[in-house]
Amino acid sequence: MxxxxxxxxxxxxxxxxxxxxxxxxxxxxxxxxxxxxxxxxxxxxxxxxxxxxxxxxxxxxxxxxxxxxxxxxxxxxxxxxxxxxxxxxxxxxxxxxxxxxxxxxxxxxxxxxxxxxxxxxxxxxxxxxxxxxxxxxxxxxxxxxxxxxxxxxxxxxxxxxxxxxxxxxxxxxxxxxxxxxxxxxxxxxxxxxxxxxxxxxxxxxxxxxxxxxxxxxxxPSDLKASIGTDVVSLQIEGGADELARAEQAVRRLGGIEDVRIIDDAVIVYVREGSSAIAKLVLLLDEASLRAREVTLKRPTLDDVFLQKTGHHLEAEESASRPPAKPDRGAES
Ligand SMILES: Nc1ncnc2c1ncn2[C@@H]1O[C@H](COP(=O)(O)OP(=O)(O)OP(=O)(O)O)[C@@H](O)[C@H]1O
Ligand SMILES: [Mg+2]
CATH class of the missing domain: 3.40.50.300 (P-loop containing nucleotide triphosphate hydrolases)
Incomplete structure (x- = not known):
């Protein structure tokens, strides 16, 4: 039970x-x-x-x-x-x-x-x-x-x-x-x-x-494993237009698990992230796009959250957030 x-x-x-x-x-x-x-x-x-x-x-x-x-x-x-x-x-x-x-x-x-x-x-x-x-x-x-x-x-x-x-x-x-x-x-x-x-x-x-x-x-470990091994984040120069084009461009890479646009970055979920980076940058280059910053990391629970919901869970100020908010009222 x-x-x-x-x-x-x-x-x-x-x-x-x-x-x-x-x-x-x-x-x-x-x-x-x-x-x-x-x-x-x-x-x-x-x-x-x-x-x-x-x-x-x-x-x-x-x-x-x-x-x-x-x-x-x-x-x-x-x-x-x-x-x-x-x-x-x-x-x-x-x-x-x-x-x-x-x-x-x-x-x-x-x-x-x-x-x-x-x-x-x-x-x-x-x-x-x-x-x-x-x-x-x-x-x-x-x-x-x-x-x-x-x-x-x-x-x-x-x-x-x-x-x-x-x-x-x-x-x-x-x-x-x-x-x-x-x-x-x-x-x-x-x-x-x-x-x-x-x-x-x-x-x-x-x-x-x-x-x-x-x-x-x-x-947590299964969830992290479930989203593919690596997370490559490409911060794209320009605006929404460039972001959308960048998303299209990186999708041409084989073996991608998922692609998402979060804030000003295109997030690519891919196995073998380190070898994918060069190819991703090349694909961007071919589309006349530039990445301001490229990062590669192992997935965290935040990446799981991001992939499932489209937004980050944790605000930067997490530790300094004020405590309890006023009660919105329980049902009696
Ligand atoms: N008594 C209520 N009457 C009407 N809406 C309510 C009531 N209590 C909660 N809600 C609404 O239900 C939703 C969920 O609220 P809830 O308090 O469960 O969220 P939470 O995940 O606990 O959020 P937080 O992290 O801010 O505590 C919110 O949109 C909230 O405004
Ligand atoms: Mg609550």
């Missing part, structure tokens, strides 16, 4: 706003699943449906064998959730907050202090446990939020962009906690992210979301 299964799961807010438009997933117990997508691609909506916070408009989903619509209580008992917009109460201390979470999750009163101490330790907040949350940094808040999702020892934990807006050190720390909990306690993680490196590092399998649909799914 998979830990999480979805079949044609959909959420259409209106006929036009198809936030999630029929996705199917099967996530094995004990794995880390990376759910990748740009802003507005439907990640949070998917998490809300899988965690019983929002009713699907189509399809169905199960968590640990329990239907999210028919048995929401059974699902909730077994899952932990850290939402994108952390609901932390600034007035409380970290310890008070975890204690309250433990009570809400019906832990035995006698067990709560030890459990809280343990969790504070897991996320390195021992020293700040008795400070009010309002004095915490963004990274500390995310760590506390992660700890709060773990109080009742859930088998499946959903983390919605746990590291967005964090500096590399805090991000690394979260990755370590997730990897450790997965390895030592067999916790299954469903983790949404806009960081390809995060998915690449942590996840056994990933799904790439674009406009409410899954456009690619599999292990």
């Amino acid at each position: 998979p830990a999480i299964a979805a079949e044609a799961l959909a959420k259409h807010f209106t006929p036009e706003i198809r936030a999630v438009d029929g996705i199917s997933l099967s996530i094995d117990e004990g794995t880390i699943f990376g759910f990748l997508g740009a802003n507005g691609s439907g990640k949070t909506t998917t998490v809300r449906m899988l965690t019983t916070l929002m009713r699907p408009t189509g399809g169905h989903a199960e968590v640990l064998g329990f239907d999210v619509v028919r048995s929401p209580g059974e699902v909730r008992k077994r899952i932990g959730v850290a939402l994108q917009e952390a609901g932390l109460d600034d007035i409380q201390t970290g310890r008070e907050m975890l204690t309250l979470q433990s009570r809400l999750n019906h832990l035995r009163a006698a067990d709560i202090p030890d459990r809280v101490n343990h969790l504070l330790h897991v996320v390195d907040l021992d020293d700040s446990a008795d400070r009010r949350v309002k004095t915490y940094s963004g990274g500390m808040r995310r760590r506390l939020d992660l700890a709060a999702a773990l109080v009742h020892r859930p088998k499946v934990v959903f983390l919605d962009e746990p590291t967005t807006g964090l500096d590399p050190i805090s991000r690394d720390a979260i990755w370590r906690y997730v990897a450790d909990l997965n390895k030592n306690d067999g916790v299954t993680f469903f983790l949404t992210t806009q960081y390809l490196e995060e998915a690449d590092r942590l996840a056994g399998d990933v799904a790439i979301m674009d406009a409410g649909r899954i456009v690619a799914q599999g292990s």
